[in-house]
Every structure is written in C-alpha cells, then in structure tokens.
Amino acid sequence: MPNGNRKSPQKEANSLSVLLRHVLGEDRFPVDVEALAREVSKNNADPIGKIVGGDLPGFEGMLRPHTKRPEWHIVYNEDPRYRGRVRFTIAHEFGHYQLHRPALTDSDYANGSLQRNTGFQCKPLRSNAWQDEERQREEEADTFASFLLMPLDDYRAQVDGQEMTVDLVNHITVRYGVSLTAACRKWIDFTEKRAAMIVAREGLALWGRASKAALKSGIFIRSGMPIPDDALAAIGADERGFTSDSPIGRPAGIWRFSRGSEPVRELAMVSELLDMSLTILQFEDSVDVGESEDEDLWDTYDQFAAGEGS
Numbered sequence: 021m022p023n024g025n026r027k028s029p030q031k032e033a034n035s036l037s038v039l040l041r042h043v044l045g046e047d048r049f050p051v052d053v054e055a056l057a058r059e060v061s062k063n064n065a066d067p068i069g070k071i072v073g074g075d076l077p078g079f080e081g082m083l084r085p086h087t088k089r090p091e092w093h094i095v096y097n098e099d100p101r102y103r104g105r106v107r108f109t110i111a112h113e114f115g116h117y118q119l120h121r122p123a124l125t126d127s128d129y130a131n132g133s134l135q136r137n138t139g140f141q142c143k144p145l146r147s148n149a150w151q152d153e154e155r156q157r158e159e160e161a162d163t164f165a166s167f168l169l170m171p172l173d174d175y176r177a178q179v180d181g182q183e184m185t186v187d188l189v190n191h192i193t194v195r196y197g198v199s200l201t202a203a204c205r206k207w208i209d210f211t212e213k214r215a216a217m218i219v220a221r222e223g224l225a226l227w228g229r230a231s232k233a234a235l236k237s238g239i240f241i242r243s244g245m246p247i248p249d250d251a252l253a254a255i256g257a258d259e260r261g262f263t264s265d266s267p268i269g270r271p272a273g274i275w276r277f278s279r280g281s282e283p284v285r286e287l288a289m290v291s292e293l294l295d296m297s298l299t300i301l302q303f304e305d306s307v308d309v310g311e312s313e314d315e316d317l318w319d320t321y322d323q324f325a326a327g328e329g330s
C-alpha cells in the first residue's frame with residue numbers, strides 16, 4: 021500500500037470510539053471488541069465471520085482468510101497464559117483487518133478456493149521485537165488496539181495526574197479489560213511524568229519503556245539490563261502478586277541509569293504463571309540535569325537512546 025494511502029491506526033480507532041460513545045454513551049467500557057468487529061465488518065464484502073479461540077503455539081493471534089469464500093477469521097490463543105490478553109489480541113487482529121487486509125472478493129475465489137496467499141500471524145505484545153518488514157504493521161495494529169480499548173481522553177481522566185498504585189492499576193485493567201502490561205504501557209506512553217516500566221524474567225529486563233520526560237533525563241531501559249538485587253520484584257510479592265499497595269520510596273543507589281542513580285518510587289508485580297515481573301518506577305518531577313556520576317556512561321547511553329528513537 022503506498023504511504024499516502026496508509027491509514028492512521030490512532031484515527032481509525034478514535035473514529036470507532038466516537039461511534040461507540042454516540043451509541044452507548046458512558047457505559048461503553050470495557051469495549052465489546054468482538055461485537056464491534058462483527059458489526060463494523062458486516063457491511064464489507066469480506067466480513068469477519070468467526071472469532072474463536074484455538075491452539076496457536078508461539079502465536080498470540082491470527083487474522084486469516086476463509087479458504088472457500090470472502091470472509092476472515094480471528095483466532096486467538098487459548099492457552100491460559102494468554103488469557104489476560106485475549107481482548108487486546110482480538111482488537112489487534114481487528115486492527116489488521118481495518119488497516120492492512122487486502123479486500124477479498126468473489127473473484128479471489130473464482131476457482132473454488134482462495135487464489136492468493138494472505139493473512140496475519142501475530143506474536144505476543146513486545147516492544148522493539150518485530151523484524152523490519154512486519155514491524156510497522158504490527159506496531160500499527162498494537163496502536164489501534166490500545167486506542168480502541170483505552171481511548172486517551174478517557175484514560176487521562178481516570179488517572180488525573182495521580183501516582184500509579186495497585187488500586188489505580190486494577191481500576192484501569194478492569195475498566196478496559198486489558199492486561200497489566202497493556203495498561204501500564206499505555207500510561208507510560210502518554211504520561212508527562214518521569215516514569216518507566218520494566219518487564220523482567222530471571223533478573224534480566226526482557227523489555228522496558230520510559231516516558232518521554234524520563235528519556236529526556238537519561239532514563240533508558242535496555243533489553244537484558246540486570247534488575248538490581250534489592251529491587252522489590254527480586255524480593256518477592258504477596259499472594260496477589262504485588263509487592264506493596266502503593267509505590268515504595270527507594271533511596272538513590274538501587275536503580276542506576278545513564279546519569280547515575282536517584283531516589284525513586286517503586287511499584288512491582290510478580291506473575292508466577294508467566295514467570296515474569298513488571299516494575300513501575302516513578303521519579304521526582306524535577307531533576308538537576310547538571311549532576312552526573314559517570315560522564316562516559318551518560319554519553320554512551322544517550323547515543324544509544326538517540327539511535328533507538330530514530
């Protein structure tokens with residue numbers, strides 16, 4: 021598809037949000053993404069005919085064409101480890117349908133079965149994990165899903181400048197029917213505060229994300245970054261998986277980034293099922309950028325961060 025015709029995932033999602041608000045008013049959350057996908061697609065020559073769970077080892081979901089008639093099926097992974105992400109996955113596949121699918125018509129089935137090779141096979145939500153060719157498409161489908169399930173204006177109103185606590189994070193995941201990871205990632209992407217999230221396994225960051233303000237102050241989360249030994253996620257969680265109800269103030273010296281270490285408020289969740297932890301770091305608003313404990317490291321990381329952003 022030429023770039024000039026490329027649909028904006030955020031605009032597509034927002035126009036559906038406007039439609040939902042018009043029809044359902046304030047009771048539209050969590051978004052009934054299955055009903056929406058069926059309703060929106062049924063006016064097309066190639067509607068979404070089925071949305072079903074299936075056995076998809078290694079994949080989170082798929083959008084695949086029917087072999088005999090112009091129609092699409094969304095299949096999501098039924099594995100319990102993916103349960104918290106089913107709605108996001110359906111929204112992601114619906115995003116491929118709205119943004120990327122080649123429209124199928126009867127002529128594609130002239131010989132009785134589909135004559136073209138098409139479809140989308142999708143891996144779990146990850147930051148920076150896609151190969152170049154797939155990457156833009158996959159990020160667009162994620163963006164579509166994120167804005168469809170969690171419209172920005174509504175999410176902002178829920179958070180209203182507050183600090184992230186267990187209560188607030190639970191409120192967000194229940195309101196939008198999304199996983200902790202999806203909820204936190206969305207918040208990191210729009211918050212004007214200095215904050216970061218880190219998803220880790222066996223003491224190493226799988227991936228992470230820093231807010232814009234945090235990035236500007238030298239906080240960059242690198243895949244493979246070691247989690248400090250005295251990070252809350254390393255110490256252990258209660259039976260709900262949280263290490264505390266509210267962020268715990270930690271002194272400088274525990275979390276170290278390119279410009280050194282500073283005090284931070286830390287909130288962590290540990291999932292035994294997923295064998296993963298998620299840590300949210302919230303920093304003080306003001307930062308004295310003149311202070312640096314290690315100039316060389318600062319330079320290296322800044323360059324690395326600049327390269328990643330381009």
Ligand SMILES: [Zn+2]
Binds near residue numbers: 112
């Ligand atoms: Zn995908």
